[in-house]
Amino acid sequence: MDGVSFCVRPGEIVGLLGPNGAGKTTTINMVMGVLEPDSGFIAVEGSFLSTQRSNALSRMNFAAGYAPLPGNLTVYQNLRVFSLLYSVAHPRNRIDALLEQFDLRKFRHVKCGTLSSGEQTRVSLAKALLNHPPLLLLDEPTASLDPATARRIRLEIRSYVDESRAGVLWTSHNMHEVAEVCNRVLFLSRGRILLEGDPKTLPALHGKKNLEDLFVAVALEPLSIEQVSQ
Amino acid sequence: MNFHRVAAVLLRYAYLIRGSLSRVFPLFTWVAIDMVLWGYLTRYLNTITTSNFVPTLLGAVLLWNFFIRVMQGVTMIFFEDVWSRNFLNVFSTPISVGEYLLGLVLSSVTTSLIGLGVMLALATAVFGFSGMAYGAMAIPFLLVLFVYGISMGILGCALVLRLGPAAEWFIWPIPALLSPFVGVLYPLDILPAWMREVARVLPASYVFESLRSLVLGHAVSFAPVLWGMGLAGLHLFAACWVFRAVFRRAVRTGLIARYSSESVS
Numbered sequence: 001m002d003g004v005s006f007c008v009r010p011g012e013i014v015g016l017l018g019p020n021g022a023g024k025t026t027t028i029n030m031v032m033g034v035l036e037p038d039s040g041f042i043a044v045e046g047s048f049l050s051t052q053r054s055n056a057l058s059r060m061n062f063a064a065g066y067a068p069l070p071g072n073l074t075v076y077q078n079l080r081v082f083s084l085l086y087s088v089a090h091p092r093n094r095i096d097a098l099l100e101q102f103d104l105r106k107f108r109h110v111k112c113g114t115l116s117s118g119e120q121t122r123v124s125l126a127k128a129l130l131n132h133p134p135l136l137l138l139d140e141p142t143a144s145l146d147p148a149t150a151r152r153i154r155l156e157i158r159s160y161v162d163e164s165r166a167g168v169l170w171t172s173h174n175m176h177e178v179a180e181v182c183n184r185v186l187f188l189s190r191g192r193i194l195l196e197g198d199p200k201t202l203p204a205l206h207g208k209k210n211l212e213d214l215f216v217a218v219a220l221e222p223l224s225i226e227q228v229s230q
Numbered sequence: 231m232n233f234h235r236v237a238a239v240l241l242r243y244a245y246l247i248r249g250s251l252s253r254v255f256p257l258f259t260w261v262a263i264d265m266v267l268w269g270y271l272t273r274y275l276n277t278i279t280t281s282n283f284v285p286t287l288l289g290a291v292l293l294w295n296f297f298i299r300v301m302q303g304v305t306m307i308f309f310e311d312v313w314s315r316n317f318l319n320v321f322s323t324p325i326s327v328g329e330y331l332l333g334l335v336l337s338s339v340t341t342s343l344i345g346l347g348v349m350l351a352l353a354t355a356v357f358g359f360s361g362m363a364y365g366a367m368a369i370p371f372l373l374v375l376f377v378y379g380i381s382m383g384i385l386g387c388a389l390v391l392r393l394g395p396a397a398e399w400f401i402w403p404i405p406a407l408l409s410p411f412v413g414v415l416y417p418l419d420i421l422p423a424w425m426r427e428v429a430r431v432l433p434a435s436y437v438f439e440s441l442r443s444l445v446l447g448h449a450v451s452f453a454p455v456l457w458g459m460g461l462a463g464l465h466l467f468a469a470c471w472v473f474r475a476v477f478r479r480a481v482r483t484g485l486i487a488r489y490s491s492e493s494v495s
Contacts, residue, residue, distance in 0.1 A: 029484060062322055064318075069316075082319075082323065084238035085235050
């Protein structure tokens with residue numbers, strides 16, 4: 001990563017876009033404290049990750065398809081353990097509400113390892129909302145979901161943001177999804193932020209028809225895009 | 231220190247134990263087999279000699295097994311996170327290294343006490359062992375071995391975190407590697423000089439030397455056990471320091487995020 005600097009404001013969904021290997025997951029790993037940046041700082045609501053790690057991490061949560069919850073515990077047991085890790089008040093009520101919200105009630109006592117990948121993704125999303133995080137990190141949250149479930153999940157997250165005024169950092173390779181849910185996008189290429197702007201107006205500014213065409217241009221010709229943006 | 235987060239580590243292990251017979255059986259099966267094996271050997275030795283081997287041999291094996299249970303109690307719970315690839319989920323929560331380690335230690339207290347209870351019941355009921363043979367010294371003996379077991383468990387976790395899941399095979403033989411040096415079954419005098427030098431820095435060797443001295447009726451001295459306790463404390467401090475350093479390195483290099491046997495180098 002090289003000179004990556006950005007903020008996610010309350011109530012804002014920021015899309016982190018870029019080709020494979022651009023640095024999206026690396027950026028998310030840094031924000032959630034499992035990878036230390038060489039320089040610079042990460043702060044959540046005034047808590048610095050480097051010096052107030054527990055405080056900063058208690059203000060965020062994450063979901064990613066590559067980090068399913070332990071398969072040897074049931075859905076309820078996993079959520080109960082993570083509710084303790086995040087010191088959630090009234091955990092039973094919160095878990096019941098999330099099971100309802102993500103249509104997981106029938107899987108309450110089912111081991112996570114026996115769920116389909118889409119169901120596991122929903123469990124991860126339920127975990128991610130346990131502590132009402134002011135910052136939500138979502139790494140391709142709808143990658144393994146069918147279109148109907150993916151739409152429902154997008155609506156759930158949008159409504160969470162509207163109600164809680166949380167900020168969301170969202171990576172996805174689905175440009176239609178990004179255009180639908182994100183207020184702002186950051187295009188990463190080779191560890192640097194190449195472009196930033198409104199997903200609805202950014203493609204036209206760079207002579208592209210839509211976000212997908214812009215994505216392809218960033219992936220294939222990052223230098224030409226960089227020169228235009230400068 | 232947030233006790234909710236410590237309790238989370240404990241609760242996770244309780245859920246795993248509750249739902250799995252294959253995790254419950256090892257808590258008492260191996261210690262019971264060891265007690266039966268060494269109990270009958272002790273009984274046989276008592277028939278061909280005039281000495282009573284129960285407090286020196288069976289008692290020493292019982293204490294050494296307690297050390298092994300404590301150590302493995304810590305590493306097993308850590309391995310559960312390794313096997314379920316749970317590091318990313320756990321270490322992106324607000325839990326601190328200290329809280330995580332305390333959770334491992336408290337879980338180990340529970341499992342090792344179960345093992346100790348089973349061993350005491352068998353050794354007492356079947357082979358006539360009496361903890362009273364050690365008097366009040368039984369408590370410091372157990373305490374030194376407990377602290378030492380915890381420190382070796384934490385050191386084992388640090389090694390696996392640093393070297394990858396495949397390194398768990400370095401951890402299981404650690405007690406077998408230590409046992410010749412600490413003199414579980416024989417006095418340290420019979421060891422060559424270089425092995426005695428190694429034994430000096432191992433807290434458990436002071437326990438087993440004191441145990442034999444006590445049973446043979448020599449004057450009870452607290453000094454060696456206190457020395458053993460001090461050494462065990464030092465080992466614990468060093469193990470925590472090593473784990474913290476390995477964890478920091480894992481965060482600096484991104485190891486936590488991509489932890490698997492294939493990706494650790």
